[in-house]
Amino acid sequence: MKRILVIIAIAFGIFVFTAPDAWARGRMHEDVAGCHGADCAEFRTYSRAALETVSGEVIEVYEATSQSYRAGLHLLVKTNKETLDVHLGPISYIEGQNFNFEPGDVLEIKGDILNDSQMPTMIATEVTKDNETLTLRYEDGFPLWKASLRQ
Numbered sequence: 001m002k003r004i005l006v007i008i009a010i011a012f013g014i015f016v017f018t019a020p021d022a023w024a025r026g027r028m029h030e031d032v033a034g035c036h037g038a039d040c041a042e043f044r045t046y047s048r049a050a051l052e053t054v055s056g057e058v059i060e061v062y063e064a065t066s067q068s069y070r071a072g073l074h075l076l077v078k079t080n081k082e083t084l085d086v087h088l089g090p091i092s093y094i095e096g097q098n099f100n101f102e103p104g105d106v107l108e109i110k111g112d113i114l115n116d117s118q119m120p121t122m123i124a125t126e127v128t129k130d131n132e133t134l135t136l137r138y139e140d141g142f143p144l145w146k147a148s149l150r151q
Helices: 001-020 021-025 091-096 144-149
Strands: 051-064 072-078 084-088 106-114 121-129 132-135
Touching: 021 144, 051 084, 051 121, 072 091, 084 091, 084 106
Parallel strands: 084 121
Antiparallel strands: 051 072, 051 106, 072 084, 106 121, 121 132
């Protein structure tokens, strides 16, 4: 009996510490067929119903290198309302589209703003700079750089 209780306690602990980030935050949105697991965690936090367009100036460009689904190129953008941490996507994808960003760039960004951290975060769908638009996600939020996973 004691062994069973220990096994149950261990199983419960594993479940609690491995719950998906989106589920833990209570922010799971629509899913796309063929999008499952860690590769699509970012997509599950995206809500096309909540899309906003903002304009602002880049104050910092940085790469998030954690194992998180928000790893990749980020911009800190100062709008007339707030400073946003804008998640774009993998640097290799952005460079492959011949786009680069620098402090001082003035951008128009379309995406979903998440208020789940210390600073509001935007999952960008499109970024326009100097009349050139970088498209990062399909209309439903699925990342273009993961198009091969889409069925």
